[in-house]
Amino acid sequence: MKWVKVLADAELAEGERRVMDVQGRSIALIRHGGELFALGAKCPHLGGPLHKGKISDGHIIECPWHHSKFDMRTGEVIAWSTWPPVANVVLGAISPEKRLTVYPTRVQDGQIEVGIEE
Numbered sequence: 001m002k003w004v005k006v007l008a009d010a011e012l013a014e015g016e017r018r019v020m021d022v023q024g025r026s027i028a029l030i031r032h033g034g035e036l037f038a039l040g041a042k043c044p045h046l047g048g049p050l051h052k053g054k055i056s057d058g059h060i061i062e063c064p065w066h067h068s069k070f071d072m073r074t075g076e077v078i079a080w081s082t083w084p085p086v087a088n089v090v091l092g093a094i095s096p097e098k099r100l101t102v103y104p105t106r107v108q109d110g111q112i113e114v115g116i117e118e
């Protein structure tokens with residue numbers, strides 16, 4: 001794994017979210033409840049803007065499009081969308097449940113770094 005500097009620690013205040021391109025990946029950097037999270041900015045369901053989602057329980061993010069929920073610490077699916085209700089069986093075939101990609105973070109010399117698999 002390679003650690004990539006993405007932002008000065010002081011530039012991401014509590015409650016802030018930034019989407020950035022890190023080595024070709026669109027990653028949302030979120031500071032919430034004193035924790036730093038790095039996750040895929042697009043929802044694994046149908047590509048919604050996950051970084052704009054509501055956060056609950058400190059580390060669960062809910063997609064604003066169809067309300068899938070993911071654990072920002074592990075990427076685990078907490079709730080997978082049933083949207084659209086009628087076509088869900090068909091859609092399920094083309095949009096099976098997928099984990100959220102999450103990345104480790106650390107702060108080194110005042111810089112936030114994200115761990116990327118090489």
Ligand code: FES
Pocket residue numbers: 043044045046047048049063064065066067068081
């Ligand atoms: S795009 Fe996120 S739940 Fe559908």
